[in-house]
Amino acid sequence: xxxxxxxxxxxxxxxxxxxxxxxxxxxxxxxxxxxxxxxxxxxxxxxxxxxxxxxxxxxxxxxxxxxxxxxxxxxxxxxxxxxxxxxxxxxxxxxxxxxxxxxxxxxxxxxxxxxxxxxxxxxxxxxxxxxxxxxxxxxx
Ligand SMILES: CC(C)(COP(=O)(O)OP(=O)(O)OC[C@H]1O[C@@H](n2cnc3c(N)ncnc32)[C@H](O)[C@@H]1OP(=O)(O)O)[C@@H](O)C(=O)NCCC(=O)NCCS
Numbered sequence: 819x820x821x822x823x824x825x826x827x828x829x830x831x832x833x834x835x836x837x838x839x840x841x842x843x844x845x846x847x848x849x850x851x852x853x854x855x856x857x858x859x860x861x862x863x864x865x866x867x868x869x870x871x872x873x874x875x876x877x878x879x880x881x882x883x884x885x886x887x888x889x890x891x892x893x894x895x896x897x898x899x900x901x902x903x904x905x906x907x908x909x910x911x912x913x914x915x916x917x918x919x920x921x922x923x924x925x926x927x928x929x930x931x932x933x934x935x936x937x938x939x940x941x942x943x944x945x946x947x948x949x950x951x952x953x954x955x956x957x958x
Pocket of ligand 1: 870871872873876877878879880881882883884905906907910911912913915916
């Protein structure tokens with residue numbers, strides 16, 4: 819069973835082991851924690867994943883997309899990773915929409931921990947060519 823403490827340790831350990839991980843996302847004006855977004859790539863993962871999760875009362879306000887755009891800039895420009903994926907359950911329409919807004923495209927399917935997931939992905943060169951490096955900058 820994954821408890822809150824296990825989850826916290828897993829997320830901290832990921833930063834220690836990989837040098838990157840998930841960020842807390844705050845609503846700037848009120849300082850509210852609205853979710854977590856970042857990079858995830860534990861052993862055996864199908865690739866370097868940009869992942870997102872926001873609190874239900876905050877859904878639909880663009881927070882996941884805005885935060886993920888910042889993570890893409892960090893991963894592609896600063897960390898120089900050539901390719902990112904997002905693993906999404908087929909029924910998760912909101913998450914698929916976030917992937918599409920980021921410029922990710924469906925690149926395949928796989929089974930992860932017993933569940934079928936869609937593999938969305940985006941290469942650094944395609945992201946640069948599409949002008950992704952300036953996407954979401956106005957929100958900063
Ligand atoms: C998926 C999730 C992160 C989206 O967060 P969010 O902050 O609401 O995302 P955004 O506001 O940036 O964008 C959501 C988009 O999905 C769209 N959307 C929401 N529900 C939808 C649905 N049922 N069908 C199609 N599109 C949908 C929204 O309209 C919006 O698109 P738009 O800007 O074109 O209108 C959030 O719903 C969540 O945390 N879900 C639970 C955890 C989860 O599924 N994590 C992802 C695992 S892969």
